[in-house]
Amino acid sequence: MSQERILLEETFYVLTKKNSVFRVRLTKKGCKCLRSKKSTTSCSCQSLPRTTLRVVEENSGEQDETDISAYLYIYAYILQNNKNGHCKRERTIITLRFRSFDKYEDNNKEAKRWRNAIKQLIKGEQAQYESSETPIMHKINEQRKLLVLCNPKSGPGRGKAIFQDKIVPILQEAEIPYDLHITKHANYARDFVRTCNIYQWSGVVVVGGDGIVFEVINGMFERPDWHRAVENLPVAVVPGGSGNGLARSIAYYTDEPYLPTPTLPSALSLVRNRCVPMDLVRVENTSQIIFSFLSVGWGLLSDIDIESERLRMLGGQRFTVWSVARLIGLRSYSGKVYYLPIETETKQKDTNGNPIGASTLDLPTEVTLETQEGRQRLDSWYSAASKRSAYFSATGSSYQSTADSSDEDSQGKCRMYGPASQLPCLTASLPSNWVCLEGKFVMVHASYQSHLGEDALFAPASKLNDGTIWLLIIRGNVTRSQLLHFLLGLSTAAHVQNTGNGIDFIPVRAFRIEPDMDERGYITVDGEHVEYGPIQAEVFPGLAKIMVP
Numbered sequence: 246m247s248q249e250r251i252l253l254e255e256t257f258y259v260l261t262k263k264n265s266v267f268r269v270r271l272t273k274k275g276c277k278c279l280r281s282k283k284s285t286t287s288c289s290c291q292s293l294p295r296t297t298l299r300v301v302e303e304n305s306g307e308q309d310e311t312d313i314s315a316y317l318y319i320y321a322y323i324l325q326n327n328k329n330g331h332c333k334r335e336r337t338i339i340t341l342r343f344r345s346f347d348k349y350e351d352n353n354k355e356a357k358r359w360r361n362a363i364k365q366l367i368k369g370e371q372a373q374y375e376s377s378e379t380p381i382m383h384k385i386n387e388q389r390k391l392l393v394l395c396n397p398k399s400g401p402g403r404g405k406a407i408f409q410d411k412i413v414p415i416l417q418e419a420e421i422p423y424d425l426h427i428t429k430h431a432n433y434a435r436d437f438v439r440t441c442n443i444y445q446w447s448g449v450v451v452v453g454g455d456g457i458v459f460e461v462i463n464g465m466f467e468r469p470d471w472h473r474a475v476e477n478l479p480v481a482v483v484p485g486g487s488g489n490g491l492a493r494s495i496a497y498y499t500d501e502p503y504l505p506t507p508t509l510p511s512a513l514s515l516v517r518n519r520c521v522p523m524d525l526v527r528v529e530n531t532s533q534i535i536f537s538f539l540s541v542g543w544g545l546l547s548d549i550d551i552e553s554e555r556l557r558m559l560g561g562q563r564f565t566v567w568s569v570a571r572l573i574g575l576r577s578y579s580g581k582v583y584y585l586p587i588e589t590e591t592k593q594k595d596t597n598g599n600p601i602g603a604s605t606l607d608l609p610t611e612v613t614l615e616t617q618e619g620r621q622r623l624d625s626w627y628s629a630a631s632k633r634s635a636y637f638s639a640t641g642s643s644y645q646s647t648a649d650s651s652d653e654d655s656q657g658k659c660r661m662y663g664p665a666s667q668l669p670c671l672t673a674s675l676p677s678n679w680v681c682l683e684g685k686f687v688m689v690h691a692s693y694q695s696h697l698g699e700d701a702l703f704a705p706a707s708k709l710n711d712g713t714i715w716l717l718i719i720r721g722n723v724t725r726s727q728l729l730h731f732l733l734g735l736s737t738a739a740h741v742q743n744t745g746n747g748i749d750f751i752p753v754r755a756f757r758i759e760p761d762m763d764e765r766g767y768i769t770v771d772g773e774h775v776e777y778g779p780i781q782a783e784v785f786p787g788l789a790k791i792m793v794p
C-alpha cells in the first residue's frame with residue numbers, strides 16, 4: 246500500500262468510539278485506515294452521539310444549522326469468511342464526517358471530492374487529485390441509466406418483488422438511475438429490444454429466468470445493427486426464474502458467493518461497471534436461427550425441462566420432482582449425433598484464467614468516522630432518479646447485412662442477423678474431421694455455461710468466454726442406476742468423473758443432431774422448446790457482453 250499513489254488523505258474520528266482517530270488514505274487499491282489514539286481528552290465527537298444522526302432531505306428545512314460538517318456515506322459489500330469457512334458478503338456502512346473547515350460549503354466540497362474519487366475508482370477511471378485545490382478532472386457520469394426488463398411471471402412469480410426489495414436499494418445506494426419496464430406477455434422483451442432506441446441506456450438488466458434472457462439476446466440479433474447493439478448494451482441478469490443457469494454461472498465464474506443471497510452478485514454487477522465477453526452459440530434448425538447462451542438439449546433433460554412446466558409453482562423444485570418421474574418412465578431416442586472435437590489440451594480448466602477475486606477489506610460491519618474540528622450539521626440523502634421511459638422505434642441504425650440472414654418465415658418471425666455460419670447447411674454432409682455416432686440415445690445435452698440451473702453444475706471447467714461447447718452424450722444402453730448416479734451427481738459435478746460405459750462428456754466447437762423423425766420428443770435451446778428435427782450449433786467466442794460483479 247505504501248508504494249501506491251495516495252489520491253486523498255484525511256483524518257477522521259469515530260463517532261461511536263471515544264478517542265479513536267483514523268488517518269484515511271485513498272489509493273487506487275482502496276481505502277487504508279491508519280488508527281491512532283487521539284492526543285487530547287476532549288473528543289470532538291462527544292457532542293454528537295451516533296443516535297442523534299438523522300438523514301434529512303437537503304431542502305426540507307430540517308437540517309441542524311449549527312452543524313457545519315458534511316457527511317459521506319459509503320456502502321460496501323465486503324467479502325468475509327463465516328464460521329463454516331464459506332464466503333459471504335456483509336453490508337457495511339461507513340459514515341465519514343468532514344469538518345476540517347469553518348464553513349459547511351467547504352466541508353461539503355471536501356466530502357464531494359472524496360465521493361467523486363471513490364466513484365471514479367469504482368468506475369475504473371484514473372482520478373487526478375494533487376491537492377485539495379485541484380479541480381476534478383473526470384466528472385462522474387451521473388446520467389448513466391440502465392434499462393430494466395422485469396418478467397413478473399418468472400419462476401414462482403416474484404420478479405417484481407425481487408427487483409424492488411433486493412436490487413432497488415443497492416441501485417439507490419450507488420446512485421444509479423434506471424428505467425423499469427415490466428413485460429406484459431411472452432416475447433415482449435424480445436420485441437422491445439428489437440424495436441427500441443436501446444442506445445439511450447448503458448446496459449440491460451433482465452429480471453427473471455433464462456427464458457427472458459433468451460428473449461433479450463435474440464431481440465438484439467433481430468436488429469440490423471446487431472453488432473453495435475451487442476457491443477453497446479451489456480446484459481445483466483437478476484435471478485428470478487426457476488432455472489437461473491446464467492446467473493449462477495456468472496457467480497461461479499467470478500468466484501462470487503451465490504447462496505443464500507443469489508441476487509447480490511447481480512446487484513453488484515450493476516454498480517461495478519465491469520463487463521466481460523461471453524460466448525454465444527449460433528443454433529440452426531430447419532425453421533429458425535437462434536443465438537443461444539446456455540444450452541441445447543435432446544432427450545432426458547429437455548423432457549424434464551418442458552414437461553415440468555406444469556409444476557411451475559414449485560420453482561426450482563419442479564426439475565427434481567419431474568426427474569424422478571422421467572427416470573421411472575425412461576425413454577430413449579434414435580438418431581445421429583455429429584461433433585467437431587476440440588484438442589484435449591485446451592479442455593482443462595486454466596488456473597491462470599479469469600476468476601475475478603474480490604479483495605477483502607478488513608473492516609468491521611459498521612464503522613462511523615468523522616473529520617476533526619467543527620460543529621453539527623446533517624447532510625442530505627441522495628436517492629436515485631428513476632423514471633419510466635417511452636417506447637421508441639429504432640431509427641437511424643446502421644444497416645449491416647449478413648450472408649446467411651433468414652427471410653421472414655410463414656409465421657411472420659423476424660429476420661435474424663448476426664455473424665455468418667461457418668458450417669455446411671443442415672442438409673449437406675459434414676467434413677471428415679467430424680465424429681459421427683448413430684443409434685439410441687437417452688439424451689444429448691450441450692452447454693457452454695458451468696451451470697444449467699442453480700443447482701446443476703453441468704460443466705465445471707466451463708468459462709464464460711472459452712469458445713467451448715460441452716457435449717454430454719448418454720447412449721440408449723445405460724442402466725437406470727447409472728442415470729440416477731448421473732442426475733444425483735449434477736449438483737456437485739460428480740457426473741464428470743463417471744463417464745464411460747455409454748456416458749461421454751466432450752468439449753467441442755460445433756455439433757449436429759439428426760433425430761429419427763418417426764419418433765417424437767423435445768429439443769430445447771436455453772430451456773425453450775424448439776421444433777423437433779435436425780439441429781446444428783457452432784460457438785462464436787465472446788460474441789456477447791455481460792456485466793459481472
Ligand SMILES: Nc1ncnc2c1ncn2[C@@H]1O[C@H](COP(=O)(O)OP(=O)(O)OP(=O)(O)O)[C@@H](O)[C@H]1O
Pocket residue numbers: 396397398399400401428429430431432433452453454455456457458460485486487488489490772
Ligand atoms: N408478462 C408475462 N406473462 C407471461 N409470460 C411472460 C411474461 N413476460 C415474459 N414471459 C415469458 O415467460 C417465460 C419464462 O420466463 P423466465 O425465463 O423469466 O422464467 P422461468 O421460466 O421461470 O425461468 P427459467 O427460464 O430460468 O426456468 C419467458 O420465456 C417469457 O417469454
